[in-house]
Amino acid sequence: MSGHREATTLLEVTNLSVSYKDGTASLHEVSFSMNPGEVVGIVGESGSGKSTLLRAVMGLLPAGGRYTGGEICFQGQMLLGNDTLVQNWHGVHGQRMAMVFQDSGSYLNPIRSIESQYVEAIRAHLPMSRKEAKELAVRTLASMGLDDPERVMRAYASQLSGGMKQRTAIAMAASLKPELLLADEPTSALDVTTQNEVLNQLSRLCAEQGTGMIMVTHNMAVAAHMADRIGVMLNGKLVELGDTLDVISAPLHEYTRKLLNAVPELEGDMHD
Numbered sequence: 001m002s003g004h005r006e007a008t009t010l011l012e013v014t015n016l017s018v019s020y021k022d023g024t025a026s027l028h029e030v031s032f033s034m035n036p037g038e039v040v041g042i043v044g045e046s047g048s049g050k051s052t053l054l055r056a057v058m059g060l061l062p063a064g065g066r067y068t069g070g071e072i073c074f075q076g077q078m079l080l081g082n083d084t085l086v087q088n089w090h091g092v093h094g095q096r097m098a099m100v101f102q103d104s105g106s107y108l109n110p111i112r113s114i115e116s117q118y119v120e121a122i123r124a125h126l127p128m129s130r131k132e133a134k135e136l137a138v139r140t141l142a143s144m145g146l147d148d149p150e151r152v153m154r155a156y157a158s159q160l161s162g163g164m165k166q167r168t169a170i171a172m173a174a175s176l177k178p179e180l181l182l183a184d185e186p187t188s189a190l191d192v193t194t195q196n197e198v199l200n201q202l203s204r205l206c207a208e209q210g211t212g213m214i215m216v217t218h219n220m221a222v223a224a225h226m227a228d229r230i231g232v233m234l235n236g237k238l239v240e241l242g243d244t245l246d247v248i249s250a251p252l253h254e255y256t257r258k259l260l261n262a263v264p265e266l267e268g269d270m271h272d
């Protein structure tokens with residue numbers, strides 16, 4: 001199965017397993033692949049391994065976490081292979097693969113203005129002058145519904161609300177035009193209206209740039225709205241993965257049915 005890869009495959013994950021120090025398996029033989037520009041939504045209950053999966057793909061397991069098996073191939077480059085003997089994310093982070101963490105606002109540098117870190121991040125990855133980078137930053141911040149992007153640029157992280165920090169972190173990751181964006185509950189700190197606006201903008205940006213995305217959410221309705229395919233995690237396993245419409249109209253796994261039953265508004269969507 002893993003021997004044959006189409007040239008167009010963006011990401012191929014095969015039998016990926018991760019354990020933390022106490023020995024419990026947090027990911028158990030997870031396999032899936034993605035095409036360029038595809039959006040995959042990952043749902044599942046708290047502790048099912050969603051964040052661990054994104055961090056594992058990004059090569060940034062938290063301290064105490066380790067790969068115990070599997071392969072990750074990104075655009076034909078083996079990031080993890082030979083049952084974990086190969087671990088090489090060199091040249092991948094940043095422009096080619098970027099991550100929005102679950103509490104992404106707290107990853108902003110507290111002692112530098114947003115402008116200084118944002119402009120530097122863009123220029124480290126894209127060939128732009130300081131002025132062009134600043135314009136791109138301001139534009140992207142505005143597209144995330146931040147009313148006064150110039151003020152955000154001058155601010156330090158501590159001067160911004162949780163939702164503003166989160167939108168800033170999303171803007172920063174998305175404007176690097178990565179091939180793959182890993183977004184872990186990217187809008188969890190936002191109210192419902194802002195959440196919709198940011199998700200729509202994020203979808204639009206990804207579509208425009210051809211950016212593929214794995215988006216973790218505990219909200220099945222959000223996944224159904226955003227994703228081409230939906231994956232369902234339970235106890236460290238990917239128990240279901242299919243086209244969004246198939247998953248919501250004919251779920252294969254008992255647990256997926258349970259998740260769907262908890263979202264009454266999806267029925268309305270399906271009959272539109």
Ligand SMILES: Nc1ncnc2c1ncn2[C@@H]1O[C@H](COP(=O)(O)OP(=O)(O)OP(=O)(O)O)[C@@H](O)[C@H]1O
Pocket residue numbers: 020021026044045046047048049050051052053062063064065102218
């Ligand atoms: N740094 C860590 N050290 C030890 N165990 C961890 C660590 N991070 C996660 N785990 C364990 O791995 C399992 C999966 O956790 P993970 O954070 O991936 O879940 P999740 O699906 O993202 O949950 P949530 O929806 O609450 O964010 C859990 O059993 C958790 O306790």
Ligand SMILES: [Mg+2]
Pocket residue numbers: 050051052102184
């Ligand atoms: Mg998580």
